[in-house]
Amino acid sequence: MLQNIEQKEIHPINGMIMLVVITIGLILSVGLIILGSILLEQNNSVLGGIILAIGIILVVIFPIMYGGLKIVGPNEALVLTLFGNYYGTILKPGYYYVNPFVSYNNPIFNKAYINRNKIENNDKTTVIPDITPKKTVSLKSITLNNGTQKVNDVLGNPIIIGAVVIWKVTDPTKAVFNVDNYAEFLSIQTDSTIRNIARKYPYDDLDCEDENMNEKTLRSSSLEIANDMKDELIKRVQIAGLDIEEVRITHLAYAEEIAAAMLQRQQASAIIAARQKIVDGAVGMVKMAIDKLGEEEVVVLDEERKATMVSNLLVVLCSNKDTQPVVNSGSIY
Incomplete structure (x- = not known):
């Protein structure tokens, strides 16, 4: 079952301050070791031993504390866990100090690390994510x-x-x-x-x-x-x-297997649409010509001659090639 984890923003200590404190503490711990050694040489074994032990412990602790220094850039977030449990998320950019035992979590960074190892082992099937792998x-x-x-x-x-x-x-x-x-x-x-x-x-x-x-x-x-x-x-x-x-x-x-066929279909549809437009225009022009001749009584045509005229005009108007006119020198009847 998926565990629903609510985001918790944390506001850690300023990292620059802790850097100075840790560095001074490390220097003092080294001084304690030197002081304890001097006291031991002066036969002050009890005090010298205590100071020497404290100095050795601090020399071990302070370098570990450096691990708590974290950098978060602009428009970045750092998700942290502590011993397997969600610790918190840093959302604001800056230099911070957190618990040195926390670990970052970013699957993009972890995946890229695994992929690099596989590629070094000549695994050619591995694909590195497009996102730049970072801890944040x-x-x-x-x-x-x-x-x-x-x-x-x-x-x-x-x-x-x-x-x-x-x-x-x-x-x-x-x-x-x-x-x-x-x-x-x-x-x-x-x-x-x-x-x-x-x-x-x-x-x-x-x-x-x-x-x-x-x-x-x-x-x-x-x-x-x-x-x-x-x-x-x-x-x-x-x-x-x-x-x-x-x-x-x-x-x-x-897809390639039907691209040619669909192109022919598109061309056929375009040709049909163009022909329909031409026919509609030709029919309108023929009707207008017959009506005009009848209204002005330029010539009186019977139904057979009208049909012939309509046929000839449609051939001329709908043809996709230039027509050759034929002059009739005799009677139209």
Whole structure:
């Protein structure tokens, strides 16, 4: 069962003050050892032995205390544990002194250390995280480019889609303790979210043969669909203390196996649309010509001649090549 750990901000002692105190204490402890040795040489064994023992103990203690000095940079946090228990989180930048026995916790740093060891052992399959490994947890905005992946849209057409995610850590305690590696966790959830959202929509209107299908398409409504991805991803990574600032689709195309066929389909649809527009315009022009001739009584045509005229005008107007006029020198009848 996942243990819910609430973030506890701590305000440690100023590190510069403790650095001076520890250094002076170390110097004094060395002086005590020297003083105890002198007293022992003067046959003052009791006092000399006590002072010498105290000096030796302090020489051992003060160097250990140096381990409590910690540096936290701007927009960084340091999550600490003490003997396996959560100790606290330092959220403000500065130079601090904490319990020297506390240990830092950052899965990104630990993962990078393991990966470096594996790479030294010629393990070529290991991937180092994109985040710079540090002992502190970065609170800065970070860009995740997860590359592209092949998914099927709502009509089953294979497409290649890629997205970029702008994110940051808002709760470093949850990021450290609730998931094993929050960067890898985000990457996996991003892949899953892109796949789940992309399969709900068609690539474009050419595939929407059902009139009741959602009007949104991946190509024409990329901004709205990216917002849907952002909303779903926020819910998925909330447990890890992450905040998603922005999601944008960076790559969208048909898969290679159907790209040529879909291009032909798009060209065919464009040709059909153009022909429809040409025919509509030609019919309107023919109707206008016949009506104009009838209204002004320029020539009176019977139904057969009107049909012939309509046929000839439609051929001239709808043809995709220049027509060659033929002059009739005889009677039209």
